[in-house]
Amino acid sequence: FIQFSNRYLYLGSFHKKSVLNFFDETRKKYGEVFLLPGGFGKKSLLFTFNLDDFAKVIRSEGTWPQRRGLETMRYHREVHRKEDFGDVIGLVSSNNEAWGKIRSAVNPILMQPKNARLYLNKMLEVNDEFLQRIREIRDPNSLEMPDNFEEELNRLTFESVAVVALNRQIGLIRKNRDSGDAKIIFDSLRKFFELTLALDFFPSIWKYVKTPTFNKQMKNFDTINEIIIKYINEAEKRIENDALSSKNSDNEEKSVLEKLLKVDKKVARVMALDLLMAGVDTTSSTLTGILLAIAKNPDKQEKLRQELKTILPQKNSLLTMENMKNLPYLRACIKEGIRMYPIGAGTLRMCSEDIVVSGYQVPKDQEIVLNHNILINEEKYCPRAKEFIPERWLRDEKANHEPLNPFLYMPFSFGPRSCVGKRIVEMELEITVARLIRNFYVEFNYPTENAFKTILISVPAIPLKFKFSEVEY
Template sequence: MFSLQSAMLSTTERILHQCTAATTVRARSTVSSIEVPGPKCYPLIGCLPSMITDKDFDKECVYRYFMKLFKLYGPIVKVKFPGQPTMVLVNKPEDAEKVFQLTMNNPVRVTMEALRKGRYINPYYEKKAGIVTENGEEWWRVRSKVQVPVLKPKNVINYLKDMDQVTLDFLDRLSKLRNSEGEVTVDLKEELTKWSLENVCLVALNRRVGCFDPNLSPGSQPEVIIKAAQDFMKAIKECETGSKLWKIFPTKTFKQLQLSMQKLTETCETTVQEMETIMREKETADPNCQLNMVEQLIREPGLTQKDVVTFMVDLLPGGTETASDNAAVILYLLAKNPRVQARLQEELDHVLGDGSEVISQNQLAQLSYTKAVFKESNRLMPPMFGPVRILQEDVELGGYTLQKGWLVFLMNALSGWDEAQFPRHSEFIPERWLRHRPLGQIHPCAIIPFSHGTRMCVGRRIAEQELYVLVARTLHRFNLEWKHGDLERAYKFVFSPKGPLKFTFNERK
């Protein structure tokens, strides 16, 4: 997703009202002549004047500004920010679905410019930036090869036993980090990052790296991987949402991105070489031996070793950050909603029994309320605003003509807060996702935290599995409490929890 904060400062209702006349024009105009409504746009500076005088604007809560726009102009709004192409904000799931349909054959999105540049100037990558940031033929060349092994349920299930053990080890560690009242004495966000990275390393590196070791020495492999993954995501956020001076000269943050990417690349390249040696031995002993996910990628015709390394490098920090943030939100909402927590525990007690056995595929399939909790958490506190598409041709949407080259920003997060889409939208009600849909039908594009179609997050099944296991094991063992104020989240590329997270974990009796 591209930067909005670099162009946004604030807005004012006075200027927003300047375009209300467009609503009247829309009612009596033909489809082809209707101007997409939005705040007044000026040459060079675009909609900037409509933002810089808004006393309520907060760059970390930019969604409030978007909500104002939708309230004033309707579900499709045009905006223009300095240095950015014209952008159309879309709020209705029905319109999002149509955009996906219209762009399904060539889903082009805004690239991570800093990551792209970092790889293009690094000879190792040979002018190939990977599926996270490429578009067109190069993106599809790799995406078409990796999606089957990575999204195949059987391949993901093969990691279930190890992911279960990672979570059990994580909870054992937390139990030792509590005070006499059961409150965890460290920032849970940091611990969740270690939990998530340990899970991702099971897939990307085919091994555990020891993130929970309390005595990690500086320079040890786990410490290097942890720091590199964290620095990588931090640098990406800063480069994509900051001043972008890195385009002119190598800033400190851009150098941090290059350094962390280099360390991850070296780690993944060494791993691939080791796995190739092991595979040759396995295949010599048994030509029909089962290969793990990364081994299948290595053997995939049309993928080079560097393609696999690039994919692994993206998976390590990307999968870590999104899963840990998502986990924090789910645990917070459960801690704040004792009724939901109790119902979830009823399901877990029934399915897991005493919890002494490894969680099985069959048990995971029975956790319908657990999965509903996951969906409702992503509705109420979504990980990001939603997908972006760059139009490759003119399209008709909602009675307007959207032009080739425009950005269409599918504001999926705001759909989740719309009473018309979700009755009692401010309440945490996982039951709304159960099969009988007690609060009404839900549009399939109303909540899509992993995007949709061929540009859907390729690590979706991995992330879902590790989060289901975390919720199941945590709530089966503990009662959660949150004794502080409301959890705040900042928006910088994605939504991330602010401040230290202090939960109370009390053993269930």
């Protein structure tokens, strides 16, 4: 394996590079497989761009797949705020039996598509407010969004997760948009990703000396927890009051929090917290990429609109669990947007046994980065990769488009450790894209070459001045 020094992350040719650029340049310099040595208490990372390795690594996982968690989050919950979390630190940073216990409790509630659909009506209420907000804030002449439209997308995604996790709207889109909590929580969530990249992935001595950056992260976690736990406490009180009055006893749209409280109170609170933490920037960045791709391809957008008109004859026609079943082109557009604008480079895995990767013997417990999101945008693996072609995902179009390797497209990871919020995010994206395209002609009349920057995930780097013109009928 080719080894190189951690100092390249800060010095020389890699100084101030984004993570995606860093991966791309190291690959060109060192080849398809290279080892990034650990340091300051971190394990080494093995990077592979060899597609043949992906299935081998993933299929070698055991019952409880191991993965590096976010160590600063783990420290915050196990040490810094142990009195709040006890022995339940959440799915992100736990492994082995502790992880398995939480995951087995959560899977029946979040991972089954039929359960996710129970939240459709609540999400539609949030989406109604978002469409109304667009009409309020667009420029009356140009019909473009203001420079800070990214914040509006964050408000949408936070509210959408809140109705699932807590069964309530916080009101940050319109009703309570001037709440002091709003700006604080969105700024703090963005800092969470920035500081996690610096402390958990780049060289840092915080395990030996508590650096100013580490202290900022602990304070930032405290701020996030304080605001979100307040919402959780309010939701719990409402649940208790409803139980006392026998209200909603047969309501199938109970929140994730309410369902999990019957299983384990600590797990319920941590899962609600993590859903709200993880579901904002990740989903809004994904939605941004999808909208950019659709806006820059008006012919594909019109094809999507015609499909939507078959189930939504009027702009204000209702989406239902029944009519959403037959929207193949919508789902193809979403997949293709995610392919073109992934929010990360790939998937991190830990070997549960000794395996051979690209001809090299790799020992058990070695961490491996599978860079599938980089390969899926290369001609070798995805013909006409620079073009937005939703048809490549349609069954009846497969004769015209070479099928992609299933281990290339893994936006929610793969297997037992796939994203626990996958079903919720998919539904949120489907609702939002469907209603935006049915109501508006969406344009983006600016360059998109450098539309994203990388912190820990990709986030918008340009003003999102989308133009929303009304569809006539």
